Amino acid sequence: MPESNIAIILLGTKYPGNIGSAARAMFNMGLSRLILAAPKCSVNEESYRLARSGGPILDSARTCRSLESALRGIGFLVGTTGKTGGYRARTLSPRSLAPRILDHAAGQKVGILFGPEDTGLVDHDLGVCQLLMRIPTRPNAASINLAQSVMIVCYELLLGTLEREPGPVPALASVEQVEAMYAQFEKALLEIGFLHSENTKHMMMRIRRMLGKAGLERSDVGVLRGIARQIHWFAGSRGK
Amino acid sequence: MPESNIAIILLGTKYPGNIGSAARAMFNMGLSRLILAAPKCSVNEESYRLARSGGPILDSARTCRSLESALRGIGFLVGTTGKTGGYRARTLSPRSLAPRILDHAAGQKVGILFGPEDTGLVDHDLGVCQLLMRIPTRPNAASINLAQSVMIVCYELLLGTLEREPGPVPALASVEQVEAMYAQFEKALLEIGFLHSENTKHMMMRIRRMLGKAGLERSDVGVLRGIARQIHWFAGSRGK
Numbered sequence: 001m002p003e004s005n006i007a008i009i010l011l012g013t014k015y016p017g018n019i020g021s022a023a024r025a026m027f028n029m030g031l032s033r034l035i036l037a038a039p040k041c042s043v044n045e046e047s048y049r050l051a052r053s054g055g056p057i058l059d060s061a062r063t064c065r066s067l068e069s070a071l072r073g074i075g076f077l078v079g080t081t082g083k084t085g086g087y088r089a090r091t092l093s094p095r096s097l098a099p100r101i102l103d104h105a106a107g108q109k110v111g112i113l114f115g116p117e118d119t120g121l122v123d124h125d126l127g128v129c130q131l132l133m134r135i136p137t138r139p140n141a142a143s144i145n146l147a148q149s150v151m152i153v154c155y156e157l158l159l160g161t162l163e164r165e166p167g168p169v170p171a172l173a174s175v176e177q178v179e180a181m182y183a184q185f186e187k188a189l190l191e192i193g194f195l196h197s198e199n200t201k202h203m204m205m206r207i208r209r210m211l212g213k214a215g216l217e218r219s220d221v222g223v224l225r226g227i228a229r230q231i232h233w234f235a236g237s238r239g240k
Numbered sequence: 241m242p243e244s245n246i247a248i249i250l251l252g253t254k255y256p257g258n259i260g261s262a263a264r265a266m267f268n269m270g271l272s273r274l275i276l277a278a279p280k281c282s283v284n285e286e287s288y289r290l291a292r293s294g295g296p297i298l299d300s301a302r303t304c305r306s307l308e309s310a311l312r313g314i315g316f317l318v319g320t321t322g323k324t325g326g327y328r329a330r331t332l333s334p335r336s337l338a339p340r341i342l343d344h345a346a347g348q349k350v351g352i353l354f355g356p357e358d359t360g361l362v363d364h365d366l367g368v369c370q371l372l373m374r375i376p377t378r379p380n381a382a383s384i385n386l387a388q389s390v391m392i393v394c395y396e397l398l399l400g401t402l403e404r405e406p407g408p409v410p411a412l413a414s415v416e417q418v419e420a421m422y423a424q425f426e427k428a429l430l431e432i433g434f435l436h437s438e439n440t441k442h443m444m445m446r447i448r449r450m451l452g453k454a455g456l457e458r459s460d461v462g463v464l465r466g467i468a469r470q471i472h473w474f475a476g477s478r479g480k
Contacts, residue, residue, distance in 0.1 A: 021385060021388070024382075024384075024385055024388075025384075025385070025388055027378075027381070027382065028377045028378065028381040028382060028383075028384050029377065029378060029381075030377075030378030030381075050385075052382055052383075053381075053382035095399065135395070136395075136398060136399060136402060137268045137269065137270075137398070138267075138268065138269060138270030138398065141267070141268040141269075141270075141293075142264075142267065142268060142292055142293035142294075143268075143292075144264075144265075144268050145261060145264055145265070145290075145391075147385075147388070148261070148264075148265055148387070148388060148391045151388045151391060151392065152391065152392070152395055155375070155376075155392055158376060158377070158378065159335070159376060162376065189467065189470075192470050192471060192474040193470060193474070194466065194467055194470035194471075203463070206459070206460075206463055207463060210451075210454055210456070210460045210463065210464075211450075211454065213453070213454040213455060214450055214451065214453040214454035215453060216450070217450075219446065220446075220450040223443065223446050223447060223450065224450075226434060227429065227434050230429075230432050230433060230434035231432060231434075231471060234432040234433065234474070234475065235474070
């Protein structure tokens, strides 16, 4: 079942009640893997009270000190954001993304990342994600409650499961592999002067958004690292 | 706007927090008419705290002593239920019902009725409704939190509204633009020795497959051409 490969990852959550309400939503929509990354609060009685039948999800939730450790083993990572504009212009809706998430989850671990209640995910966290998801809202909406966001996403995944016919599943590169590639590429692009101090952050984010859409497989990462290595070698040999 | 004709009617609600959370969900999804029918609690500070930007919805919420008085003026009433079986076998999903609700709301007042937290709507209340709606869940799910149910329904109505008008479509780069980029890239990769006569065809095909998956937009092509240009420039300056 692809659902068992999908983890809801809550980053830096502040309110125990939201963790409980998220677990309740997950339970009702058929998801069970919850990861708390660098939480700002502990699961407590209120969490269990609000989780209702989702209590066992809280029992088995994994708590990790950092986002990095939470992402270990995750092959496909989707970040949620409420903001729009800039590189966030390329967000996808939960409805359009659900089938793709389920396809990926048939063959590997998938994470769906939710940021803290007040700020949401910041640029650095979003950069690690292969795709960005945004729940449609009215114009000028305020932020959506964390557990309600989790609910919408889990609901779309459940509907996707009900509608789903299995498709072919490419094995994606892990987040670690992809991050190592980006680091190598950034270095190479700095060496040849494509990147410089003013444009590096923005340009790398654009490159991340572009390649994230592709759903990079291991062999893709191999090709990209090969290009970066060659640029680096070339830049080095030029220096001599 | 049909949305302004749609009222969320909460019957016999027990927890002020749920009223607030429902208002927050309504606000973000573009609904504003809230009716409290025979509530078992009052709107209080907690309601406003949880409502966030939905505070004005609480301000203007109408409170009615009975369901009958709450339904005055409503032409089309949809009841929500979590239970299945019996006459409830004829429930429809929020997704399939949303277009119909919006159609009705274009010409008259529509109500969507939610029961108390513990029991949901009982037979008598459901009897008054023209149609019954049930949010899909996993098998053997527990009841869905009231405000989360309101969220799902409002979300489907918002999506239904958005689908009535065409949304923004990302403009992909033209084939010519993409081909010109590939040609430029191939040249640059040859110059730095990443490509050579034996691997060029195969490797370019792999790169095409990888970037093809991304669905390249014009700005993506711009970034890629920028990288290729810089590699070329770098290679040329080395030759000198």
